[in-house]
Amino acid sequence: MTIGETELSTSRVxxxxxxxxxxxxxxPELLARWWGxxxxxxxxxxxxxxxxxxxKFTMHGPDGVDYPNHNEFVEIVPLERIVLDHLSGHEFxxxxxxxxLDGRTNVTFRQRFKIKEEFEKAKPYCVEGNEQNLDRLGELLTEMAS
Structure with missing residues (x-):
């Protein structure tokens, strides 16, 4: 995990x-299973x-709290890159x-916040949350590959 002034970046193979x-x-059916x-x-x-x-989706926390989300896809480059803007709450x-990587895949996940103060508020939970997001992606990929 790399932490910049307004950006978090992590990679996973x-x-x-x-x-x-x-x-x-x-x-969408797969994304819903691992996102968050x-x-x-x-x-x-x-x-x-x-x-x-x-x-647009709602994340349901294990504590019963709902988190509405609104995103817009900016760029989709097949097999190479997906860029999206998170427009609800903290904007990033x-x-x-x-x-x-010869049949393996390196995923780099970058999250860049629009406002530094919002980044500072979100950083404590985003650092761990982004790693857990990639953990969940990995679990789904293992299932898909078998």
Whole structure:
């Protein structure tokens, strides 16, 4: 994990081809299964995965608290990159990059906040939450590969 002035960045190598990783990011039914930290479940209301497409969903915390989310997809480069803007609450941009490593995939997950003060408030839970998000992606990828 790298922590910048308004950005968190983390990478993880998965033992699956990037086609599988890209599918996990671009298939709403799969995305709903792994998105968010441990204990979170999701209800997707709208998920239009294309540039300019809207992604509205509610994250349900294990404590019963609901977290409404509104995102917009900015860029989709098949097998290479997905960029989306989180527009509800703290505003930030997520850039997920997928690098082929001879059949394995390096995923780089960058989260850049618009406002430094909001970054400072969110940083304590985003650092661990982003790692847990990639843990959950890894669990799904293992299941998909078998």
């Amino acid at each position: 998965f033992d699956v081809p990037r086609e599988l990783v890209f599918r996990a990011w671009t298939t 930290p441990h204990g979170i479940t999701n209800t997707f209301h709208e998920c239009n995965i294309k540039p300019g497409g809207t992604w 941009r997520i850039t997920a990059s997928f690098e082929d």
